[in-house]
Amino acid sequence: MGVVDWVNKAIRRIPVWLIYAGLMVPAGWDFWRAINGQLGVDPVKALEHSYGLWALWLLIAGLLVTPLRRFAGLNLLRLRRSIGLMAFFYVVAHLMVWAILDVQQLSAIVADILKRPYITIGMVGFALLVPLAVTSNDWSVRRMGRSWRRLHKLVYPAAVLGGVHYVMLVKGWQQEPLIYLAAIFAILGLRALPKARATPSRQPA
Amino acid sequence: GGVGSVQAAGSDDLEPNDWDEITQYCNYYEFGTSKTDPARNAHTLTTKPWSIKIDGMVDKPGTYDLAELTQSMTTERRLYRFRCVEAWSMVVPWDGFELADLLNMVGVKSGAKYVAFETVLRPEEMPGVSRRVLNWPYREGLRLDEAMHPLTIMATGIYGKPMPNQNGAPIRLVVPWKYGFKSIKSIVRITLTDKQPFASWNDANPREYGFYSNVNPTVDHPRWSQASERRIGGSLLARKIPTQMFNGYEAEVASLYKGMDLKANF
Numbered sequence: 001m002g003v004v005d006w007v008n009k010a011i012r013r014i015p016v017w018l019i020y021a022g023l024m025v026p027a028g029w030d031f032w033r034a035i036n037g038q039l040g041v042d043p044v045k046a047l048e049h050s051y052g053l054w055a056l057w058l059l060i061a062g063l064l065v066t067p068l069r070r071f072a073g074l075n076l077l078r079l080r081r082s083i084g085l086m087a088f089f090y091v092v093a094h095l096m097v098w099a100i101l102d103v104q105q106l107s108a109i110v111a112d113i114l115k116r117p118y119i120t121i122g123m124v125g126f127a128l129l130v131p132l133a134v135t136s137n138d139w140s141v142r143r144m145g146r147s148w149r150r151l152h153k154l155v156y157p158a159a160v161l162g163g164v165h166y167v168m169l170v171k172g173w174q175q176e177p178l179i180y181l182a183a184i185f186a187i188l189g190l191r192a193l194p195k196a197r198a199t200p201s202r203q204p205a
Numbered sequence: 206g207g208v209g210s211v212q213a214a215g216s217d218d219l220e221p222n223d224w225d226e227i228t229q230y231c232n233y234y235e236f237g238t239s240k241t242d243p244a245r246n247a248h249t250l251t252t253k254p255w256s257i258k259i260d261g262m263v264d265k266p267g268t269y270d271l272a273e274l275t276q277s278m279t280t281e282r283r284l285y286r287f288r289c290v291e292a293w294s295m296v297v298p299w300d301g302f303e304l305a306d307l308l309n310m311v312g313v314k315s316g317a318k319y320v321a322f323e324t325v326l327r328p329e330e331m332p333g334v335s336r337r338v339l340n341w342p343y344r345e346g347l348r349l350d351e352a353m354h355p356l357t358i359m360a361t362g363i364y365g366k367p368m369p370n371q372n373g374a375p376i377r378l379v380v381p382w383k384y385g386f387k388s389i390k391s392i393v394r395i396t397l398t399d400k401q402p403f404a405s406w407n408d409a410n411p412r413e414y415g416f417y418s419n420v421n422p423t424v425d426h427p428r429w430s431q432a433s434e435r436r437i438g439g440s441l442l443a444r445k446i447p448t449q450m451f452n453g454y455e456a457e458v459a460s461l462y463k464g465m466d467l468k469a470n471f
Contacts, residue, residue: 034441040241041226042293043441104445108430116428169428171291172338172409174238 004073011076019082026054027093044101051094056166056180058087059159060187067190081136084155088133091126091162118168125161128154159184219284222295224364226438231371232289233390234338235324235331242333243371249330250391252375261321261396264312271375275361277310278302282365283358283379288420288452290384290406294434299379301360305353313349313397320352321345321402322378323394339405345389346402346416347380350461356381356454359392382451382458384418415471419462420452424471 030050034043039050062083068074076083103109112119132152134140141148163181170177233243236250255271280302288294308320326342328334334341351357360379361368368374373390380387386406396402406414413427422432433445451458462470 037440041222041230041437042240042435044435044443045293047441101441102435108432112430115425118428170238172234172238174338175336 008073008075011074011079014079016079016082019079020086023054023058023082023086024089027051027090044097048094048097048102051090051097052166055087055090055094056162058083058090059155059162060180060183062087062155063159063184063187067187071190085133085136088129091129095126118165121161121168122165125158125165128158128161132158156188160188219286219296221284221298222438227295227297227363228369228372230295230437232291232385233333233371233373235326235333235341235343236371237333238338244369246332247370247374249332250325250327250370250374251330252370252391255375255393257376257392258394259311259396260394261398262314262317263308263397264314266311274307275302275376278306278359280361283360283381285356285379285381286449286452286454287379287381287385287388288434288448290386290414290418290426290431292426292429292431292434292448293437294446294448295437297379298364299358299360300362300365301358301379303355304357304359304378305355307359307395308353308397316399317397318349318399319397319402320347320349321394321396321398322347322389322392323396324389325391325393339409343389343405344403345378345387346404347378347387348461349397351380351458354458354461356457382420382454384414384420386414387418417462417467417470419458419467419471420448421450421467421471422448423450424468 030039030047033039034047037043039046062080065076065080065083068076099109103112113123114120132154135144135148135151144151160181163177163184166177167173167181229244230240231243232240233247236243236246256268257271257274258268260266280300283299283301285297285299286294287297304320322345324343326334347357358379359376360373361376363369363372368377373388376392377390378388378392387404401416404414404416406418407416420431425431431448434448435445436443449455
């Protein structure tokens, strides 16, 4: 038995609730540190940034599930819903910190969404994820059939918008956000690679 | 002259930020783009000996040793608001001398209209400059009357201690009514000129960072509002505070810009 099989077997033993619980820990831990003055001298920005980064990481992790299966034989499919929902959870947390703790004023929140392109882009990304979060349950999968798969392709533009949002909000062309955006494009690019045929192609006689 | 009154007018009921806040939260991209990078990386900067080349339209151009230069200047405490273009702010007790004293010492030739400043560039000591986030070396400039204003200082310390490397050791500019990036750090060259000098952020994105960059709550940054600011050191639930015109130094500096359209010359 190869390493891949061994890892796949280990993955099958991970209870899904552990993914939810484990990924909730950084959110709680950072919030706790922020209220206790342990997240630096600008806790609002630090918390906003932390939640935004987790959202981006988990979106990327969710996008990696298919290529990991196809190119490395790793099967994380049964964990994908929990990863995706936790990505959405961090997007919402990021948005809440921004609106309530950072901007603080409803009129300014609306003005920012309309006037500031990077915020508009971030909000569009969030809006695209809402129907995905709402339909991330067995009932919707059964009910929607083939259109469920089509709908959930919205995660591609949402991830790109998230990456662009990060590149645009920093001062100057900084390396870290550009790396995430490049990674997102690279993962999406993998999907364009031609699929290897399952059966040997017929040779002319 | 009139320093005492200037200081009093600018520092009513100001509570200074503490040492850790001021020295652990810095923008100094030569040492990295995150706020905590400079405090972590800037220890590599050699600040002794240090000299400043003063050239261009001056009577006494030359390379001035910083230790000698500082001795001939009157250093005093200035408690100033410090407003970053990113909409956060601090209150910093700088120790420094007036830039005007230095310029008077070297003698500004008639016809000079601007002062250009340059930060040291040492790739072997500055890990951040391997990436071209900005067109290094960092450069900034002031109009001559701004440079000669009694509020404009060359700071060599904070809280009576020598300037920490991450805050721009050994000597930096402080122009309290402008966004923080105008207050250039670790200065090695000052040039008097009759042309508007190159300014790094202005060069990187002229739409977002004007040459003047006076603190102005009515002129938004294209990507965020400048109407209010977050005072560093507040709790997670602290209210934002309204940003003041010219960062609260309107009475002292508004006359410099009389008749100018501050929306066009942002």
